[in-house]
Amino acid sequence: MRTPVVMTLGMVLAPCGLLLNLISTLAPGWRLVKGFLDQPVDVVLYQGLWDICREQSSRERECGQQDQWNYLAAEPVLVARGLMVTSLAVTALGLLLATLGVRCWQEEPHFVLAGGSGVVLFAAGLFSLIPVSWYNHFLRDRDVLPAPASPVTVEVSYSLVLGYLGSCLLLLGGFSLGLSFAPWCEERCHSCRKASPSDLRRSSISTVYVDWPEPALTPAIKYYSNGQHRPRPAEQGVASKPKVGFPMPRPPPKAYTNPVDVLDGEAAESRGTSSRSTRPCHSTLPCDSDL
Template sequence: MRTPVVMTLGMVFAPCGLLFNLTSTLAPGWRLVKGFLDQPVDVELYQGLWDMCREQSSSERECGQQDKSGYFEAQPVLVARALMVTSLAVTVLGLLLASLGVRCWQDVPNFVLAGLSGVVLFVAGLLSLIPVSWYNHFLRDRDVLPLPASQVTVQVSYSLVLGYLGSCLLLLGGFSLALSFAPWCEERCRRSRKAPSAGPRRSSVSTIRVEWPEPELTPAIKYYSDGQHRPPPAQHRKPKPKVGFPMPRPPPKAYTNSVDVLAGEGWEAAQSQDSTSCSSHPYDSTLPCDSDL
């Protein structure tokens, strides 16, 4: 199985946060004091949780300076020592749990163990963020964090910045790993839904079955089988309705001619006509006359 993105981000952010917090805890650079009136201008004093270093001209550095102002007995310094060491120990424990839960030579990660490691790393980030923020709040307060008697300039040094970065990375890495609980919670919810109930449940809504009449299919679909169209049976045939109205038919009409072709063809007319002509009509000229018979 491919490692989820949230686990990968957590495994990247958490070791970086551990490295920054370790450097911040051991390095003498929480506060930078300079501008001493009785010393050269380029003299700077770096104060940390465990040691003080005096630096001049950025080349000569002497650590193990004597604390004359009671800086190491200040409450923010003592609390920062305890909480930073505790944060480092909790971070190591969280990384150990994360290494066992994320992969540990298994195909499927252990989501519960990975999520638990995220919670542990998130707590480690809080344990380191609290002393860093508290120390920064009283950075220029002479009553809480003592300073030399002369007027000096106080600034934030690199160890305090590294403490902020390490704490934020631990918070992000822990939150990212804590998101590994999501697949585990989803699986638990799915199992609880699939679990059978104690007794049969009676439905509060009654089911009514309604049978609707099937629509009559067209003949092209209803009587089509084996690739051939078949005519519907006689009982399913319906007479086609007649559309329109009957047209009146004209009465039968005989052929009429305004000229009476039989006029003058009687016996009396034949006696009175000239023997050379048989009829006065032009289309009777082809008939043989009586004289020729």
């Protein structure tokens, strides 16, 4: 099957966030200090988590400068070191789990493992966003983050911006991969809904079976079904007995004979006595002359 969009998006955003956080952690550019009175105007200091660099006119850059104000020992710097390194390690673990869970070379991805990697990457984004936000909050506080007195000014540098971007990409990538839990949760909820006892109880209430007594039917209806007559139980027993012997021939039907002479009246008419016979018919059947 094709890799889901949420997995593809997470696999693209998470490595980008890892790269930006790595640059932000190692590069000495969290804070920019400039405006020194005893140095040339174009001299600036880049302060990071591990080192301090001096740059002049973008031509000369010298790192490993002496920490005159005890900047590297400040609490926000020490906390940022630990959390940024932790974020990098957790991000690497999340990407490993995502690679095993997405498995673009297989037919079906492992949704649970991919979703778990999204949770890990989202936590890595939080680990990097907390120190970046805390450092930015105390950026101009010279008591928390030591810096020379005025007129020296402090500004946000590029490493802090990269830290913000990397944290946001990790959060988005982790959230996108976390959506891989949706198919797994839908399948589990569907199976639980099938085996839910409340559904079984509801079905037993909605379906009521009543065993009504069979009504007594008349013989004409009781032994007639599907357009055919069925023999009664007594007749079924008789019909089931085998017949013995051979069939006897039936006598031919008797012919109907009329004992009255139906031609008597016609003979009298032929003699001219009368057009209609006055002799009463001795049979209950009508004579031919009457017809």
